[in-house]
Amino acid sequence: MLGVLVACNEGFERVLPERDYTDTTSAIGKRAKVLYLIVDGARGQSVRSAGAENLQSLLDHSIYSFNSLSDTLALNGTTWAGMLTGVPKEKHGVLDNNFTSDSLDKYPVVFERIKAASPERRIAAFSTSTAFKNNLTDGADVKEAFSTDEAVKDAVIEELGMDTASVVLGQFSLVDAAGAQFGYDVSVPQYKEAILQFDEYLGEILTALRAREDYAQEDWLVVITSNRGGDFPIDPSEDDNTIFSEPAVNTFVVLYNPDYQPTLVGKPYTGNRYVGDFVRLRGQDAGAINAIVPDDRGLYDFGDTVEFTVELKVKVMPGNQGNYRYAYPSILAKRASFNPGQVGWLIFLEQDYWMINFGQTGKGNQQVRGTPISDGTWHSIAAVVLNREISGVKRRVVRTFTDGVFNNEMILPADWGNINTSAPLTMGFLPGSISQGPADVYMGDVRIWLAELPDEIISQYACDTFVDESHPYFLYLAGYWPCNDGSGGVFKDYSAAENDFQLQGSYGWENINELICPPSSSDLADLVPGNRDIPLIILSWLNISSRQEWGMDGRVWIDNY
Template identity: 45%
Template sequence: MQINNIMRVKGMMWVLLGGLATWTACNKGFDRTLTPGDYTDTTRAIVKNPKVLFVIMDGARGVSVRDANTPNISALTDHAVFSWNSITDTDIGDLTGWADLLTGVHKAKHSIENNSMDNNNLNNFPVFFKRIKERAPGIRVAAFSSSDALGNNLTAGADVNKTFADNDEAATTAAVTELAQDSAGLVMVQYNGVDASGAQYGYDLSVPQYRAAIFQTDDYIGKLLTALKARKSYASENWMIVVTSSHGGAWTIPPTEDDHTILSNPKINGFTIFSTPVYLPSFIDKPYTGNRYMGKGVHLYGKDASAVFASINDVNRNYDIRDGGGLTIEMKIKVQPGANGDYTYANTAVLSKRATLDDGDPGWAVVLNQKGWRLNIGQNAPGRTANMIVDGADISDGNWHDIAASFVYDTSAKTMHVRTFTDGKFNKDLDITGSGNLNNTAPLLLGYLPYAGSYPAPDVYVTELKVWTSAATDQNIADYACETSMSASHPLKKAIAGYWTGTDGQGAVLKDKSDNLSDFSLKGPYGWFNFNDLICPASPDNIAGLMPQPVDVSRQILDWLQVSADLRWNLDGRVWTTRYVSMNNN
């Protein structure tokens, strides 16, 4: 028994000695883990109390504020996420703009439209002050509105809510007093002077009164910033300064600045600045809006004897659909507002290979309908005479678009489908199997085609018209849609039946660049006109999603104040992020 005890003691000693050796070896290894260097000790960083100064400049167009280069607003961009091309609501009534800013949702949810509070939905989508008070009741919220309508309708949930009968200076004085309070948390100040000046004299920096109003508001903002930095507790606080506009204002911009997208609408051109010392500068520029397309083309318009159109007598039947084959039609088109003045049309043919649009007349025609385009196909089979329609997409923005239709024959299934595309994107597919022989002897016509059900007359430019005696794949269309000339590498180049650039610039014909050499003959009082526009522009929804909007502001403020946004709130806004200054600099 004693020997066993002695052996156990010796075993424990060896374990301890082994462990000690292992511990020593490991420590020696850790000593060499970090190479010598100058390392920042981030443990000294102090967590600061987040607070927000929120300034609204009604009627301040982003490009005007940018070009004014005022001292205080411009200085904020040194440490900010900012954009001079924010997109506000198309309803530029004050109440709608304010509601977007303060609820974090669009008018489809808050239901404040046409500058009216009637039928509003604030019970379900309240002003974000309420969200703050529910989640962080200790944050003091103060609202100082130059416009009484704002304070009386939307900011009643603030701890301090004062209005000043369109007196921006009085609003500034009250806000400066609030900023001197230790308890200040979220301080909102709304200014009306820029909007009032724009409404009276014009919303552009070239207007002296509008320019003066921008500089005056910048001076007020300077006073707010001075008061903020004079706070006794400023060093231990983390302030975000938000300066934004609820809407822009009407102004006629130069044609060279108009890209026919929502970014060229002065009424909804705002600006947004999220500034804080910990941000590195991050400028949100205009996104890609389309390729630039320049040339000299013919304006196709009018009807009857006054019509400007072009035709080819298709005696060689170059544009027939071959047995067991297909056909692809593609062209660039720029639709004008037309006689209605709003881009709306009804069954207005712009390219046709049929005698009329009457039911039972075989062939096809590209027609404008409502604000889009469609392919109208005339059947020619027993018991099937009604026109078949394959819709395209909206092309009513005044820009150039690429539209295409492909007749696709499936040899195994013995079926024929028609597929439409706009700017390279697939639109619709229609099975036209059994529709009969669509080929005919009618001329290939660009422009006016007489039909009783058409209104108004065409008002368009057409270029880069191509007809292939083969079906293009979806990928073929997508790959080449936005090119402004036919590439030598185009996979259907050998199947080309006709190619008219439409940018000859002179003469009485549109020359065919294909081997068929079938030129369009121009008819009527035609002329050649220069154009310089966008082609394949991004959709308004896509552009809006890439730029700051008023609904983002409350979401950004909630995030800064560390108030978590509940998914059940169904907010439309997003948080804009950027890189941060080193913690060692704070």
């Protein structure tokens, strides 16, 4: 059989090529069939550690992951719908457990897709949920709801005893019930016991599968997965501030076939570690914790033609409103205040994103936006100011970047003039720069360059947490403050300029060991199996091509054997 060979962090084909039955593999002439078992509320990390012997016995011939992800709503109805339709909630419309606003007529369940292509296939679906049965089993020849997992297990085994069985689904809820009552973690005895009870049922089901009279002439794909995890407090040292640290969406997936080679899809790269002792900059007026360079000797007065680049790392904390949305507080400025007509430049927060602003006497402000950074994680931001000839006139152009990715560009007016000011370079609170409260941030790795850094250099070095002589623009460094010194009253400048920031206010040093530049949740979700992948995997296994008009969004994770 021809499939797609996958590795942990490589890209994956979305459609499995049709299998060629004219080759010389052991699969010649075999009839493709599917056993699909859904274990509600089974956290991947807990399943991995529970000692589930029957499940573990499959891994030598499986593609599997204990870091797979559910839909972020982590509701039974929503996750089930994704697992049966192959599309996200934005399409299938199941946003609760009552199926009150679904679009299942437009995005039907996989059973209907199978029946349309292969009407002769017998499909059976057994569940412990009436809502599951009533809403997500259209197209099945047999659909029944039972009150216990044991009854579902018995029904699956009975179905496997039939020669005509082709696609068999079992949905189990005991693990979820134990998690909801006692806690979703393997350290909780009742939760672990429920996982092992399912594993016992799995052993009986596998025995029945292998006992089929024509098993040797059949080609079964066994899919075992959870619809979601469950809320449980994790150790802070294990929290990487990404979706992988959210127990409610942590699932597991096992795709088993006797001819598979073992393929573990592990947790993908989630960013560099940022380690050190930092000062939290916050407050305003007399209570402000901020820092200034008392006399920079004009080094950061960039006139009207000097090209320069400002880079820094920032972690935005919830502000006075209890959320991450801000109204104009400065975080780094060479300007007396944010008041109109004040000359200079500053980087500030607006709503959930960052911006850089340029002020000029009698001309107001010009500013260009970055991107949202208010998610409680570290981000790298950069502003590049360069000269460009436009219609025969040299103009200043400002470009912004977040985590090494270009955001926006602005052209300053031709008559904007120089931006020199006697105001000190200020990190954190700036008088006149607040509306609904000052910024509350950690900052580090602040770099000021007397040069336009090219896009590729910004991208290459954005998520590094240090700079040294190996950087191709090192000789242009006019200020470099790691800000993680860990003691004393200054942020030391490690550039040749030696312009230390002087800390002000009742500051303290805090140890931080976190991630920088984490990929987005949607990007990370594409790197591991998810709920909506399963229908496309099933269709591909059954040699049914997915059509573009179906709008399915999953990926096929199938081994090459």
